[in-house]
Amino acid sequence: MSTRSSWTSIRDEIKRRVQAREVLPGDKLPNDQELAQEFGCARTTVQRAMQELAATGTVVRRRKGGTTVAAHPVTRTTFDIPITRLEVEALGQDYGYFLVSQGIEQISRSAAASFGLQDQPEMLHVRALHLAGNRPYIYEDRWISQETVPEILDVDLTRESANEWLILNRPYSDCEVRFLAKKATPQEAELLETEAGEALFVMERTTWSDSAPITRVRAIAAPGYQLTARAK
Template sequence: MTAPPRLSWRDVRDRIHDQILTGQYGPGDRLPRDADIAEDLNCARSTVQRAMQDLSDSGLVERRRKGGTRVRPDPVTRATLDIPITRREVEQRGGRYGYHLIRRSEANAPRAVLSAFELDTPRPMVRVEALHLSDSRPYILEDRWICPRTSPEIRDLDFTEQSANEWLVHNKPYTRLDLRFYAISAGEEIAGLLETPVGAALMVIERTTWIDGAPITTVKAITRPGYQIQTGS
């Protein structure tokens, strides 16, 4: 007898989606563990994880480290964005790309970085601060922390030529992405680097990625005044 084909992640996603829409799992309900769902549906745990990530990206569920997966109390629709390569972004807009490494260092991650990664204990990480340029003018100031446990190659890279942004996009796929947008007022150091007046309103794009629950990188990309995000579908 031929064994039935294993479910794809889309099949698993659709089943759980239907269970939420029909009320089997209501707002705030905790879903079974990924391993239990995989056993029940006779599929790989990675298949369930991929399905759950898609449901999380669509705003139906929320996943927390050590907290499991719950149906969101107020489901929302979220836009899904690919992480852009800044060099390509500048070139697609007709600019001449430039790059300047400000500094590269290694230290225990500060509390704000641990919080972004949802970690409880300090650990050494690589910090890369760099300036992306368009037509020789500041474009994006990048302050990035990278976890060597998930990216051990990072200790052998100096990022004087290629940006950490481009290397990570090409080499470190992720299973989870958190994205935030907010505004700050430019202090003296940032204003000097971006060649903008002190106190100018600047948009910050903060991204954090994980692979199967383990942190990869978190970055604050501080954009020049007038920066615009372009998306398409």
């Protein structure tokens, strides 16, 4: 054939057919073998292309069932949420960190819900502020399981942020992320140097280590914060 077919070009061609509606949602595509013949390549190459398309939600693959065009086109978007310090430094600003409060308390009902727990055990409750160039950037309200992460009780959180300590010392296996908007409470407004009632962007993250709860954090961003991504 003309050019050596690469798995990426097969991927792009199938994607084009889907986007150009040459095949419709729900339609069955030829099987890998047949596509390999059409493109004049090995089945492995088609397999690699289809694996990618399945991962991005363009097609659905089922053993024996074959490959079908996804029934409901979705916009699949990928966001990278970095460690707050690195995010600030990437903006070229000085990073600052400030512990607001810490203590052992019975977790809130909403935190229990995030963990999927029926009861409300005691956990370490940490509130801290991240600064970018001396301006408040993100206020975090965090619960840390003292049962899963007992070492956290020995960490001096006035110096080191729980955000960073946990990522360094307690890698998670699962993570649930939630985005929402909320009005600033008077306390949040004061810390973020804005008005009570201002609309704030909230990123809530809950992490587990093999189904054992690690932490639940509400990262409340200062006004103006935006999260951007390009979908492909």
